[in-house]
Amino acid sequence: MTHWIDAHHHLWDLEAVYYPWLMARGVERFFGDPTPIQRNYQLSEFQSEAAPCGIGASIHIQVGAENGLDEARWVQSVADANSDWPMAQVVYCDLTSTELSAQLDTFQTLPTVRGVRQIVGRAPGEDAQTGTNALLDDPQFLIGLKEAGICNLSFDLQLVPELMKKTARVLALAPDIRVALCHAGSPHDRSPAGLKEWAQNLRALSNLPNVSCKLSGLGMFDHNWTLDSIRPIVDECLEQFGPKRVMFGSNFPVDKLYGDYATLAEVYRDLVPAESHSAVFSETAIRFYDLEVPWEADSILNR
Incomplete structure (x- = not known):
């Protein structure tokens, strides 16, 4: 039997880990109103939505816990209790920390840890309030990227198109770390002009051979998305990166706010050319995250 891999999803237990x-309650986020998902979202619920669509393994991405190590240990406990579900994780780690070496050593004691994420940008309005973009001007950030790479950890990059060229200049100085661009670079302006600028900026990242791209999170800036509305984004990512550097991710349960898993899977099934299915839905994620799965890397879509 062959399966898809969801390379970008979240889980949380509000009794086990604190997520500010x-x-x-009542605080609007860049992706909309989080109220419907401000509750426990456990592996069993994720599996009930994803498994019927052919998902058989996944990558858990950190999601704003107050303490990244607490979250990572909880995710490890979930993986340990569900050995029939192959799952790796990307943890939160402050790459500018003076304690970085010790933190990376601790994270690496958890068998599921494959990478780190420290968000560079979420959305222009929210970033202006949080100052998140300042990471790119901190020389310690580049030092941290290099150190994570030495530890054979990857980096999940979340940012907005306006930051792509500047980020590419930083990443060019850390060529030995594998980078996964989250949410296709968050093209928040879906007008023709906005998508044209996104595609031009994206080229700065796709030109770096160590950067791969996730088709994920496209509902956060287009709550009424359709196959046709996201087609230009999917096509551009496949053209620039090639299928061997592109992977599918649901961004559930955040993108659950704007669609069900079955619809999401069906749309990507139709948008990604059949000859690229095995790469985009399985092989890229297995290779990038060094994921161990009990089946041969292939796509369920060619049956």
Whole structure:
């Protein structure tokens, strides 16, 4: 039997780990109103939505816990209790920390840890309030990227198109770390002009051979998305990166706010050319995250 891999999803247990944004009731986020997902979202619920669509393994991405190590240990416990579900994880780690070496050593004691994520940009309005973009001007950030690469950890990059060229200049100085661009670079302006600028900026990242791209999170800036509305984004990512550097991710349960898993899977099934299915839905993620799966890397879509 062959399966898809979901290379970008989240889980949380509000009794086990503290997530400030999930406890902040009535606070609008860049992706909309989080109220419907401000509750536990466990592996069993994710599996009930994803498995019928052919998902058989996944990559858990950190999601704003107050303490990244607490979250990572909880995710490890979930993986340990569900050995029939292959799952790796990307953890939160402050790459500018003076304690970085010790933190990376601790994370690497958890068998599921494959990479780190420290968000560079979420959306222009929210970033202006949080100052997140300042990471790119901190020389310690580049030093941290290099150190994570030495530890054979990858980096999940979340940012907005306006930051792509500047980020590419930083990443060019850390060529030995594998980078996964989250959410296709968050093209928040879906007008023709906005998509043209996104595609031009994206080229700065796709030109770097160590950068791969996730088709994920496209509902956050287009709550009424359709196959036709996201087609230009999918096509551009496949053209620039090639299928061997592109992977599918649901961004559930955040993108659950704007669509069900079955619809999401069906749309990507139709948008990604059949000859690229095995790469985009399986092989790229297996290779990038060194994911161990009990089946041969292939796509369920060619049956």
